[in-house]
Amino acid sequence: MTATTRARANPPRVLIARPMPAAVRARAEELFDVEWRDSNAPMSDAEMRSALALYDGIMPTLGDRFSAEIFAEFGRPRCRILANFGVGYNHIDVEAARGHGVTVTNTPGAVTDATADVAMTLMLMSARRAGEGERLVRAGLWTGWHPTQMLGLHVSGKTVGIIGMGRIGQAIARRCHYGFGMNVLYANRSAKTVDFPAQQLPLHELAAQADVVIVAVPGGPDTHHMIGADVFGAMQPHAHFINIARGDVVDEAALIVALQQGQIAGAGLDVYEFEPKVPEALRQLENVTLLPHLGTAAEEVRSDMGLMALNNLQAFFAGETPANAV
Numbered sequence: 630m631t632a633t634t635r636a637r638a639n640p641p642r643v644l645i646a647r648p649m650p651a652a653v654r655a656r657a658e659e660l661f662d663v664e665w666r667d668s669n670a671p672m673s674d675a676e677m678r679s680a681l682a683l684y685d686g687i688m689p690t691l692g693d694r695f696s697a698e699i700f701a702e703f704g705r706p707r708c709r710i711l712a713n714f715g716v717g718y719n720h721i722d723v724e725a726a727r728g729h730g731v732t733v734t735n736t737p738g739a740v741t742d743a744t745a746d747v748a749m750t751l752m753l754m755s756a757r758r759a760g761e762g763e764r765l766v767r768a769g770l771w772t773g774w775h776p777t778q779m780l781g782l783h784v785s786g787k788t789v790g791i792i793g794m795g796r797i798g799q800a801i802a803r804r805c806h807y808g809f810g811m812n813v814l815y816a817n818r819s820a821k822t823v824d825f826p827a828q829q830l831p832l833h834e835l836a837a838q839a840d841v842v843i844v845a846v847p848g849g850p851d852t853h854h855m856i857g858a859d860v861f862g863a864m865q866p867h868a869h870f871i872n873i874a875r876g877d878v879v880d881e882a883a884l885i886v887a888l889q890q891g892q893i894a895g896a897g898l899d900v901y902e903f904e905p906k907v908p909e910a911l912r913q914l915e916n917v918t919l920l921p922h923l924g925t926a927a928e929e930v931r932s933d934m935g936l937m938a939l940n941n942l943q944a945f946f947a948g949e950t951p952a953n954a955v
């Protein structure tokens with residue numbers, strides 16, 4: 630019996646924690662007895678607890694904080710799998726889940742190119758002062774082109790320092806190297822074999838040498854505040870800082886000081902320490918580009934992520950090891 634026919638004969642009950650693109654909705658309905666949560670807000674603690682008790686599987690996402698406390702009241706909950714929609718799973722305590730017999734999966738690969746593209750968007754917007762320029766035009770304050778108007782950093786041929794040379798880090802590096810002729814430096818906790826020229830350096834040496842620093846490590850306790858005042862202090866005053874990873878990898882207060890005091894030239898952010906809260910001090914600064922976590926925000930990417938999460942659920946309920954167990 631195939632996984633699909635077994636699922637149809639006795640479909641597992643699955644909660645999908647957000648409204649999803651049409652392709653994901655259709656496939657989920659084919660496979661499972663699905664309950665759709667119709668809110669885009671993160672699940673409350675009470676919702677997460679009752680979902681663990683009532684469903685065989687859950688597709689949670691960013692913001693659904695499945696902490697050790699949420700699992701604590703269960704020996705083994707009815708739910709046996711959290712098939713996360715997204716590659717980053719720092720909102721799920723994977724050890725606690727495992728301890729309560731719950732498998733966690735994610736959606737690597739589906740997100741890589743789109744997120745790397747947003748890193749490039751932020752790099753160019755920050756380096757070339759695009760946000761500032763757009764605000765100027767919208768405000769009706771532009772007085773016309775002149776040779777010294779809004780001069781930014783020319784990135785072609787410069788040095789990019791990538792922190793976290795995983796799937797997204799490598800996709801960024803390729804874009805920087807092949808697209809912009811940039812010299813690539815990287816910091817990673819382990820050595821990496823990559824198919825483009827790149828030099829691995831300790832974090833502070835990378836910060837000191839790079840014209841653009843881009844963060845692409847996972848979130849979680851291991852990387853919490855790994856970028857702080859010391860790293861901004863090591864960066865050059867003309868350099869730009871880009872974060873597409875997770876907000877709390879960066880000490881946001883230290884970043885604000887670095888931007889206010891001109892320790893660095895600018896920053897481009899897709900993620901925030903207390904997302905979706907963006908500090909007023911950050912919003913007041915001209916030298917920062919602020920995006921609302923747009924890394925994977927494209928129809929086909931979100932569909933691929935959802936279909937990948939469904940494949941993980943399907944494999945799990947067929948008694949197989951899901952491709953993306955974490």
Ligand SMILES: NC(=O)C1=CN([C@@H]2O[C@H](COP(=O)(O)OP(=O)(O)OC[C@H]3O[C@@H](n4cnc5c(N)ncnc54)[C@H](O)[C@@H]3O)[C@@H](O)[C@H]2O)C=CC1
Nearest residue numbers: 717740744793794795796797817818846847873874924925
């Ligand atoms: N802005 C957005 O919309 C998106 C953000 N992300 C974030 O990007 C992260 C990275 O995604 P992938 O590249 O697919 O993950 P990955 O696991 O392929 O790469 C992460 C890299 O960081 C390295 N690393 C981990 N801890 C480190 C540390 N303490 N110091 C130095 N290096 C360390 C790993 O060795 C690995 O090479 C995700 O975990 C997620 O948080 C992912 C997708 C979209």
Ligand SMILES: O=C(O)C(=O)CO
Nearest residue numbers: 715716717740924925
């Ligand atoms: O996949 C992730 O980790 C995201 O941040 C959203 O796509």
